Amino acid sequence: MFVPKTEIATMERIVDAIELAAKLPSYQAQAMSWAPKIAAFDPGPIGALMGYDFHLGRDSPQLIEVNTNAGGAFLNVLLARAQKRCCNASQQSAATTQMLDTFEESVFTMFKQEWQRQSAVAMPNRIAIVDNDPKSQFMFLEFQLARQLLQARGIDTVILDPSELDYVDGKLTAHGKPIDMIYNRLVDFAFEEPDHALLKHAYLEGAVVVTPNPHVHAMLANKHNLTLLSDPQTLRAWGLNDAAAECLEKSVPRTKLVSRDEAAALWRTRRQLFLSQLLVMEAKGSIAVAS
Template sequence: MMERIVQAIESASALASYRERALSWAPEIARIDPGPIGAFMGYDFHLGPDGPQLIEINTNAGGAFLNTVLARAQHRCCDPSQQTAATKQALDGFEDAVLDMFEQERKKQRTDSMPSCLAIVDDDPQSQFMFPEFQLAEQLLQARGIDTLILDPSELEYVDGALTANGKRIDMVYNRLVDFALDAPAHEALRRAYLDGAVVVTPNPRVHALMADKRNLILLSDPQTLRDWGLNEAEAGYLASAVPKTRLVAASNAAELWRVRRELFFKPVAGHGSKGVYRGNKLTRRVFENILEGDYIAQNFVPAGERAMKVDGTVTTRKVDIRLYTYAGKSLLAAARVYQGQTTNFRTPGGGFAPVFQL
């Protein structure tokens, strides 16, 4: 079901009218279409009595490499009856699927399919929570014959049409930056190389603008408009059932949003990592005024599912959401995030990533 929802979203995002609307609020750099469609898309869902509910979309979704290692370890010790063919196939085929994904991304911009040198780029990568994942990605790609570097963008140089680092020419970047438009001064070399078409960047600013800008949830939660734009009835039906109603926060609807705030969740349009988000039932008037001054959307609140578990010998409950990692609308891996509190986090005792086994 979740994969069908993902495919419906990607069909909607390919509609000319959808793209025109999404790009109308995007930065100028997003109007450039170099070809790649985005490695490791992440679709986050809450599960409930009404089926999967889409919470958000991410273009540089972290955790796939770590979750593969975790799921394989869990798979080795679980009851054989839980070792379904679908789960085993996803885990056994992960490395091949990742390699094919990067090959396809490169082919969409270059005639040759394999990069000679790929850089995994993030700000101060060794300080990042996901740094072990970068190392796993590096190991996988190196083992498949792709020279791979983990770099801070300040290590990149762009001279005479070549993006280089450590004396090596970089022809592909696996982009883990959260500066989605590559606007920061520290990202200038990467930005210029991208604009000149000198390097394949995935995911890139256009993919973020079309898929992960949270204003797009306004479009995806309006199935009738999507039908009018050409989305078929079946896919519009999936979105009608799975995408909570979302609206833009503005002065013109402030009174109504304040009145129904307890039923809403407020998110910055370009946010990431649950930063700057607010559950409506906890809003103060002062915080709401700050939201009105920023760029926010308001999404109908959908409670997370819960799972009973034992932590330090005590049975307790934790919230759970599901992340589907995909490429070109096809699932690469499913993983859960277990947490306590208003939003997903990795600080909860007994929380963090957890494997998902398909039954």
């Protein structure tokens, strides 16, 4: 399918508004109030390959969720390049061609900038792509494509399960080789599982650069934050400009925290709502969400 340029521009404005709101001190204080303790540590990186999911319907794009461990970029660029060969010239644009031609360099630059936000050294020597039992993951092929891209630009890259990591004397290693940076694909966003204890220790001691990290997830991807992003009145009171607040009001479905006491009422209106753990998002138009 072809997404109109106007829709893409609108989605970009929504992303800008979200990230602007997330910089407000009052927003950050509220987000931290329900975040795990580890999220208070902010080593600098802002999150590689962030994902903002949208539903495209009759109205303007509607935000579904924000993902810090988003997948799909590496696979989608292959599909887009294959599709481009079949498109009519009228369906192609210079901007699309440029994005496809520069994808690998853009991704490499992104990882380099994430590294430099925390480290004074110019480049990492070794990056580990980390997920639980990575070979069994649906996106394992994408991990391989990411490794191929980074290795082609001179960075030794490995794909690891967290159990393969060791942390001794302030050094994180895997199979005897040091790990400088981790491309984090875990869904344990606070590193709370026992198998992630060594990674958590190394991260908190600044022994490894992790992207995306628990702080970024707490500020942007925690679904509790949708209750803030869908409250333009509060955002304005906290200092968000009118244009950004209006943009979010149109694009973020009204979201609220719910309690067990509301179960009966929620069940009666379930066809108009999207339920996500302790959150309720009011359906707008034909919004459909997969969690």
